[in-house]
Amino acid sequence: MSVSEEYSLRGIIRELLHYKSAVIGLLILLFLVGISAYAIFFTPYSKSGQLWNEREIWLKYPKNAAPEWVNYFSSKKLPRTIFLGHRKEGHSEEKLRNGAITELIYTDKFYFDADDFPDDIIIFVNATYARSRPKMEVYWTKPSGDTLYLGKYTLRNGTNRIYLTNNVRLEGDLAEHVIKKIGKKPNFVISLNRALFISYNGKLETEKGRYSARLKFTLRNEGDKVSYETVIYGKVYGIAGTDDQRRPLDLGLIWGAPIALAFGITASLIISFVQLIIAAISGYYGGRVDSIIQRLTEVYMILPFLPILIMISLLYGMSLWKLLLMVILLSIFGTSVKTYRVWTMQIKSYPYVEAALAYGAGNMRIILLYIVPRLLPPIVPTLVLSIPSYVFLEAALSFLGLSDPNVVSWGRIVEEAFSGGALYKGYYHWVLMPSIMLVLTAISFALIGLALDRIVNPRLREM
Amino acid sequence: MAFPKVAKVMIKRAFILFLMVLVATYITVIVANAGGYIDKIEISSIKLKISQTVNGNPAYKGLSLEERQKLIDKLSQIEIRSRGLDQPFLIRSFRYLWKAITLDLGRATVLTSDSGSRSVRIIILERLPQTILLFTTATVINFFIGLFGGLYLSRKFGSFWDKLVIYLSPTSAIPGWFYGIFLILIFYTWLHVLPPGGLVDYPPPTDSIAFFLSVLKHMILPLASWVIASFFIGIYSNRSFFLTYSTEDYVEVAKAKGLSPRQIERRYILRPALPPIITSFAFAVVFSWSGAIITETVFNWPGLGLTYYRAIGVFDVPVIVGITVVFAYLIAATVFLLELIYGIVDPRIRAGQGGGL
Numbered sequence: 001m002s003v004s005e006e007y008s009l010r011g012i013i014r015e016l017l018h019y020k021s022a023v024i025g026l027l028i029l030l031f032l033v034g035i036s037a038y039a040i041f042f043t044p045y046s047k048s049g050q051l052w053n054e055r056e057i058w059l060k061y062p063k064n065a066a067p068e069w070v071n072y073f074s075s076k077k078l079p080r081t082i083f084l085g086h087r088k089e090g091h092s093e094e095k096l097r098n099g100a101i102t103e104l105i106y107t108d109k110f111y112f113d114a115d116d117f118p119d120d121i122i123i124f125v126n127a128t129y130a131r132s133r134p135k136m137e138v139y140w141t142k143p144s145g146d147t148l149y150l151g152k153y154t155l156r157n158g159t160n161r162i163y164l165t166n167n168v169r170l171e172g173d174l175a176e177h178v179i180k181k182i183g184k185k186p187n188f189v190i191s192l193n194r195a196l197f198i199s200y201n202g203k204l205e206t207e208k209g210r211y212s213a214r215l216k217f218t219l220r221n222e223g224d225k226v227s228y229e230t231v232i233y234g235k236v237y238g239i240a241g242t243d244d245q246r247r248p249l250d251l252g253l254i255w256g257a258p259i260a261l262a263f264g265i266t267a268s269l270i271i272s273f274v275q276l277i278i279a280a281i282s283g284y285y286g287g288r289v290d291s292i293i294q295r296l297t298e299v300y301m302i303l304p305f306l307p308i309l310i311m312i313s314l315l316y317g318m319s320l321w322k323l324l325l326m327v328i329l330l331s332i333f334g335t336s337v338k339t340y341r342v343w344t345m346q347i348k349s350y351p352y353v354e355a356a357l358a359y360g361a362g363n364m365r366i367i368l369l370y371i372v373p374r375l376l377p378p379i380v381p382t383l384v385l386s387i388p389s390y391v392f393l394e395a396a397l398s399f400l401g402l403s404d405p406n407v408v409s410w411g412r413i414v415e416e417a418f419s420g421g422a423l424y425k426g427y428y429h430w431v432l433m434p435s436i437m438l439v440l441t442a443i444s445f446a447l448i449g450l451a452l453d454r455i456v457n458p459r460l461r462e463m
Numbered sequence: 464m465a466f467p468k469v470a471k472v473m474i475k476r477a478f479i480l481f482l483m484v485l486v487a488t489y490i491t492v493i494v495a496n497a498g499g500y501i502d503k504i505e506i507s508s509i510k511l512k513i514s515q516t517v518n519g520n521p522a523y524k525g526l527s528l529e530e531r532q533k534l535i536d537k538l539s540q541i542e543i544r545s546r547g548l549d550q551p552f553l554i555r556s557f558r559y560l561w562k563a564i565t566l567d568l569g570r571a572t573v574l575t576s577d578s579g580s581r582s583v584r585i586i587i588l589e590r591l592p593q594t595i596l597l598f599t600t601a602t603v604i605n606f607f608i609g610l611f612g613g614l615y616l617s618r619k620f621g622s623f624w625d626k627l628v629i630y631l632s633p634t635s636a637i638p639g640w641f642y643g644i645f646l647i648l649i650f651y652t653w654l655h656v657l658p659p660g661g662l663v664d665y666p667p668p669t670d671s672i673a674f675f676l677s678v679l680k681h682m683i684l685p686l687a688s689w690v691i692a693s694f695f696i697g698i699y700s701n702r703s704f705f706l707t708y709s710t711e712d713y714v715e716v717a718k719a720k721g722l723s724p725r726q727i728e729r730r731y732i733l734r735p736a737l738p739p740i741i742t743s744f745a746f747a748v749v750f751s752w753s754g755a756i757i758t759e760t761v762f763n764w765p766g767l768g769l770t771y772y773r774a775i776g777v778f779d780v781p782v783i784v785g786i787t788v789v790f791a792y793l794i795a796a797t798v799f800l801l802e803l804i805y806g807i808v809d810p811r812i813r814a815g816q817g818g819g820l
Contacts, residue, residue, distance in 0.1 A: 021630070295483070301798065302480075302487040304790035306756055307771060311783055312494055314775050335746075388636040396640065396757045400772060414644070418761075423644075423652050423659065431644060439637055446633030 012377060015455045016448070025447030028440055036258040048255040049406030058246040059161075060229075062119055065237035066429050078235040079114035084213060085229035104217040108230065113208045117194050119233040123162040123215070127155040129224040136226075137216040138164065140196055143209025146181070148174060148196070155226070165192045241429040244420045249413065249433050256410040256434065259320065260441055264391035267327050272383040274332045276340055280371045283344025284363070293337070300333035306396075313402045320394075320404040327393065336382070340375060347371050378456055385449035388442035395438055410434040476802050484795045485564065488788050492559045495784040502555070506548055510539045559784075568785035573777040574770065583785040586770065591789070593662060594759070594766030597682060598751035601639075601689035605697055606744050608690065613701025614728065620706060628698050635696030640757040643688035647761070650684060657684055660763030685762045689751075704739070708732045737808050745801040749794045 016022045039045050051057065062081050071077050085091065090109035095102065127134050138150035151170050153162050164170075174195035179185050181200040188194075188204050199207035217226045240249035282293035312318070312326050347353060348371070356366050395411030397403060401419075403412045417423075417430040496502060514535045517523055523531055543549050547558065562569065568583035576586040616625045651659040658664070663677045708714070714731045722730075752767070759768035767786055774782035 021633075025633075295479075298479070298483050299486045299490075302483050302791050302794050303490060304752075304787055304794060307783075307787045307790050308491065308494060310756065310771070310775060311491075311787060314778070314783075315495070385636070389638070392638050392641065396638070399640075399757060400760060400775065402775070418644075423647050426652050428648060428652070431648060435641070435644065438641065442636035443633050446636035450629075450633060 012380065012452065012455055016451055019451040019454070021447045022451035025444045025451070028444035029448070032257055032261060032441060032444065035254055036261055039254045039258055043251070043254065045255065045258070048408050049404075052247065052252065052255070052408045053405065055245060058242075058248070059122075060124075060231050061242050061246040061248055062233040062235065062237050063242065063246050064244055064425075064427055064430070065119075065233075065235050065242045066427075067239055067241045067433070068236045069239065070236060070429070076115045077113070078116045079112070079118045079232075080236055081234040082110055082112070082118070082232040083229060084108035084110060084232070086227060090212075100220065100222060102219040102224070104215075104219065104226065106215045106217070106228070107212055108214075109210055109212045110232075111209070112197065112206070112211050114234070115206060116235055117197050117206060119165075119193060119235060121164040121193065121196070121230065121232050123160075123164060123228055123230045125155055125160040125162065125226060125228040126158070127160060127224075127226045128157060129155075129219065130221040132220040134220070134224055134226055135218045136162070137218075138162075139214040139216070141212045141214070142196075143207055143211060144200070146200075148177065167192065171195070240433040241427075243413070243416060243430055244427075249430065252408050252413050253410065253433060253437050255408040256413065256437060259407055259409045260391045260394065260438070263320070263324060263394045264387040264441070264445070267324055267331075267390035267393075268383050268387045270328050271331045271334070272336075272379055272386070274328070275334060275337050276372055276375055276379060277367070278332060279337045279340030280344045280367045280375065282337065283341040284348055284367050284371060290341075293333075294341075297333045297335065297337045300330075301335060303330070305330055310397070310400065310402060313397060318404070320407045320409075323394075323397065323404070327390065336379075340379070343375055343378070344371055347374055381449050381453035381456055384445050384452055387445040387449075391438065391441050410437050414438075473803060473806060477799060480795050480799050484791055485560070487791045487795075488563050489556070489560050491784060491787045491791065492556055492563060495780060495787070496552075496556070496559065502548055502552070505546075506543055509542050509546075509548075510535070513538045513542060563784065563788045566788075568788070569781045571774075571779050571782045573779045574774055574782050583781050586782060587767065587785055587789055590765065590767045590770045593764065594752065594755050594768060597685055597759075597764060597766060598689075598755050599748060600682070601686050602744070602747045602751045604686065604690055605693045605747065608694060609697030609701045610740070612698035613705055614733075616698060616702040617705035617709060617732075618724075618728075620702070625702070628695050628702070632695040632699040634691075635693055637692060638757075639689040639692035640761045642691045643685060643758060643761045646684045646688050646691075659684075660761070662765050681762075681764075685758060685764060688758065688762075693747075701740070704736060705732055708736050711735075738805060741804055741808065742801060745797050749797045752790060752793055 016026075039048075044051065060081075060083075065081075066078060068080065085108070086106075088108065092107045092109075094105040094107070096105070097103075123136075123138070125136065134155045136153045136155055138153070140148040140150050142148075150164060151167060153160075171192040174192060175190040178190050178195050178198060178200070182202050184202070186202060186204070190198070194204070197206045197211075199205050213230060215228060215230075219226065238248055238250045240253055242248050243252075278293060282290045309323075309326060309330055313323055316322075318326065353366060353370055356370050361370070392411075394403075394409060395414065398409050398411030399415045399418070401415060403409060403415070411434075413434040414431060417427070417434070420427075420430070422428075422430040517531060517535050517538065523534065526534065540549075547555060550558075561567075566584060568587070570581045571583050571586060574586060575581055576589045578585070578589070580586070612628075616622075616628060619625060647659045650657040658681055661681055663674060663681060668674045668677055709732050711731075714727060717727045717731050755766060755768035756771050757768070758764070759766050760772045763769065767789070770782065771786045773779075774786070
């Protein structure tokens with residue numbers, strides 16, 4: 001690469017659009033920038049880290065659910081999460097009064113047509129009462145008309161969570177009921193969630209059709225109130241699925257986009273500029289300044305970058321932006337300084353620099369306004385091409401468990417998937433979704449960078 | 464006549480490199496001790512330990528609380544002084560530097576070697592061969608793929624394969640460890656044909672051939688991940704590189720003289736291209752060792768990188784510093800070796816003009 005090529009930055013960008021690969025790269029980049037903008041303006045982005053660490057708020061999402069589009073590729077249709085309750089479709093209410101006792105009967109009808117069984121059923125009940133505790137009875141009617149009694153629960157004041165599927169005694173009773181209906185003991189385990197949805201044909205299949213869940217509340221005092229929501233957790237959710245703590249991954253992926261872009265681009269930009277200025281100073285001044293800078297780059301070459309960075313982030317427990325600063329500090333005397341310095345020495349003897357010297361321009365003025373701008377075009381491809389490496393550096397640090405706990409990054413999601421055993425349990429989406437985002441980012445900058453490289457180095461273009 | 468000049472240059476470079484290692488290690492020591500912070504932790508742990516032994520010793524039961532406290536202070540002072548922790552950090556930092564440079568790496572606080580030793584040096588020596596085995600193999604494979612692939616494509620540029628490599632070269636923006644995750648997902652989680660990590664099967668085969676084969680089986684995925692990561696960019700950059708050399712005037716002259724393509728390739732393209740190629744190879748080797756930390760963690764490969772990762776997990780500072788220093792030494796050794804090879808292949812250096820990288 002030489003610096004004699006005459007190229008303005010604007011010219012480079014105009015020419016970039018002639019390359020199909022660069023256009024694809026730019027489109028992907030635009031998509032990522034769009035996501036980032038969405039994350040910042042339309043989601044509670046400033047609190048994303050806290051929200052991600054919170055367990056309670058994700059309770060109504062399914063656990064380890066695959067993305068919904070999985071259903072298009074498999075013959076076995078996985079169930080979505082079904083929400084039942086007030087003001088939802090298929091809801092009907094009945095109120096019976098018997099003196100001070102009020103009986104509320106809520107019936108929810110819903111259609112179920114998936115081939116796999118739902119995961120869990122939780123009934124969230126809000127109750128307020130004066131003296132004696134309200135009771136709740138649950139009935140379950142299958143499309144065939146078979147009605148199952150799912151037990152009687154006493155409610156506390158405030159929010160109650162009835163984990164229907166955790167009721168071991170009920171599970172035993174229902175399994176017996178199913179075996180009686182089938183006529184023989186099947187060769188699979190009848191867990192509670194299966195018992196509620198199984199068809200009685202002896203195979204491990206769901207019964208499709210209209211189900212109805214009936215909740216009968218008995219309130220003993222005037223003014224007692226209950227409200228509820230039943231969640232039948234499915235096995236698919238959204239475009240990215242969920243993780244083992246029920247967190248929707250699509251939200252995590254959106255929140256990770258600004259981090260990845262900001263980290264990668266800032267690191268690459270600042271490091272390239274600072275390296276350029278250092279190299280220009282080294283090459284322009286020569287002498288002692290030059291030799292000090294050159295020795296420093298050699299020390300930097302020997303400093304093991306990643307181990308030092310890991311050690312620092314471990315010992316000082318840093319936030320993402322301090323980490324970025326460390327990355328920059330550990331890179332500014334990188335080996336590129338040597339290359340840029342050689343270029344500076346070429347430019348130094350150009351007539352226009354001598355002319356500037358002749359009219360009395362200061363040294364820093366010459367470096368910053370005459371040499372650095374001249375060096376910029378040839379380093380643009382390198383700058384763009386090195387962005388992915390910084391994005392992956394952040395991912396790598398997160399992967400080692402050194403991420404900022406207040407930041408949701410793609411690398412962190414991959415790490416959570418790894419430590420959550422996604423690779424061994426076969427939760428492909430949990431690893432793949434954040435990985436795809438990282439890959440998209442990398443490919444986008446690589447496509448743009450390689451096209452830029454061909455523009456700035458016409459020798460490559462001819463070949 | 465040329466040799467003494469080379470030797471002089473080399474000795475000078477070795478000396479400079481040693482100074483560089485000294486500075487790099489010193490920075491490591493300063494960072495690792497968090498500017499004396501780790502020592503404070505050590506001092507408080509000494510005090511705690513001594514107060515426990517004094518309070519638990521029946522011989523001191525008769526002493527009053529005050530006397531006992533005095534005794535604890537005195538014993539702690541002795542211990543602190545015997546470890547040299549009472550000196551100012553600046554002096555201690557030079558002592559640590561000396562220890563690190565002489566590879567007197569001390570004792571691990573938590574981790575042990577497989578043989579049960581706490582010595583950091585033994586832990587490192589036990590792990591180093593695995594790291595070198597895996598990553599040097601990977602780098603050598605990548606080097607030859609890049610070299611021969613690049614040569615081949617530079618001969619037939621513009622062909623289908625050439626275009627394919629150009630189009631696929633962006634895939635190399637993704638690092639090896641990341642491909643590793645995909646490979647585990649495909650070959651372990653999905654197909655169940657290869658192990659997801661580790662060095663050998665458990666229990667390790669006793670027969671040495673079976674042992675070797677088992678290690679080889681475990682090496683496939685990590686090696687593949689690194690080969691995939693640099694396959695296209697390796698070929699692409701070598702190809703572009705050879706192409707620039709093949710448009711030089713002297714190559715045209717050689718063609719006009721009627722030399723065979725093979726001769727032209729060897730004498731006029733490969734030879735001038737050799738020094739930069741060797742440089743990139745050496746840096747790839749160096750880079751591979753530090754990259755090892757993540758790849759070894761992904762594949763659970765029991766080398767230096769995984770040990771480093773474990774040391775992070777349990778905050779074992781002597782091991783962390785030890786491995787960092789060893790990395791620094793390895794890099795310096797590579798740089799020196801590189802200059803030695805340069806001295807042989809580059810006539811300008813052979814002539815004693817010096818010059819660096």
